[in-house]
Amino acid sequence: GAVVSQHPSWVICKSGTSVKIECRSLDFQATTMFWYRQFPKQSLMLMATSNEGSKATYEQGVEKDKFLINHASLTLSTLTVTSAHPEDSSFYICSATRTGGMNTEAFFGQGTRLTVV
């Protein structure tokens, strides 16, 4: 299967600082990447859809100014949590599909556990 690498795996930051999370497709080009957030013992909630070369599409209720997404190349998308606060602490996971169209399989990164203190 395809490999999606997410970095860092975990990060602890002080309240008010910004944190950048990277998601890379290592052996395929990903026109579309997805960013999810997962709270303990809950399912994955889609935050935004990241399209290469264009603005991300955010789900309802997700603050686009707080969660900045950049998809500058076909193999890299980044999520920046700006001015992080303790309530932003969560598990963030990215996924990528090979072509971004329908009938494609999604592959997931390892996830990033963010703790804001």
Add this chain to the structure above:
Amino acid sequence: GIQVEQSPPDLILQEGANSTLRCNFSDSVNNLQWFHQNPWGQLINLFYIPSGTKQNGRLSATTVATERYSLLYISSSQTTDSGVYFCAVTPGGSYIPTFGRGTSLIVHP
């Protein structure tokens, strides 16, 4: 949007037992995947199965798209099978996967 329901929500097994996990969805889908989330949070792809039946070792899956459900079979369960199993579907006309709430499986030695 599409609704995805997984059952049971929790499952406790003795090592060696078999189990069946179910995923119901409310609309036609282009894609359906089963994942295993391990204790470290990593999502492992198990099956990409929009229709039909597939097998991989002790695991197999069947999707009956016309009846809008999929089943994941785990045979001879092992402690390493513990974790949360998610079903994710991509509805027709969309390319965005929607996840069910998952089935939390604990396998005791």
